[in-house]
Amino acid sequence: MAVRSFNFFLLIYLTIKIADFSARAGINFGVIMSIISLSIIFQAILYWLFFGERLNKKMVGGIFIVILGVTLISISKSSEVLSDSNHYSDEEKSYYKYLAIALSVLNAAVSSFRAV
Numbered sequence: 001m002a003v004r005s006f007n008f009f010l011l012i013y014l015t016i017k018i019a020d021f022s023a024r025a026g027i028n029f030g031v032i033m034s035i036i037s038l039s040i041i042f043q044a045i046l047y048w049l050f051f052g053e054r055l056n057k058k059m060v061g062g063i064f065i066v067i068l069g070v071t072l073i074s075i076s077k078s079s080e081v082l083s084d085s086n087h088y089s090d091e092e093k094s095y096y097k098y099l100a101i102a103l104s105v106l107n108a109a110v111s112s113f114r115a116v
Helices: 002-025 029-036 039-051 057-076 083-087 090-112
Strands: none
Touching: 002 029, 002 090, 029 057, 029 090, 039 057, 039 090
16 A cells, blocks of 8 residues: 555656656647656556566557547647746756656656556
């Protein structure tokens, strides 16, 4: 129970930091959410490794449809530019962008461990 609670609070903390870094980089948070949706792929890999679960064509197709849907919605809304990012240089924006993306992948990996 304590591990699940720690995992939950870690996910909340990572999401808050990711939102802050994406705002500083001037990128839409929806794009970051499409990266976080990679947790579906991480969960499928973990279930295959730990439980020997096999994926059929419907499951793989469903995973790609979900990720494609989140990505398309994020891209359609990515034209909104955050005004808070004007205070940072291009180098700082690039740093925050890479940091937000890396933390999003970490968030997806941590999120996938909630199910195990």
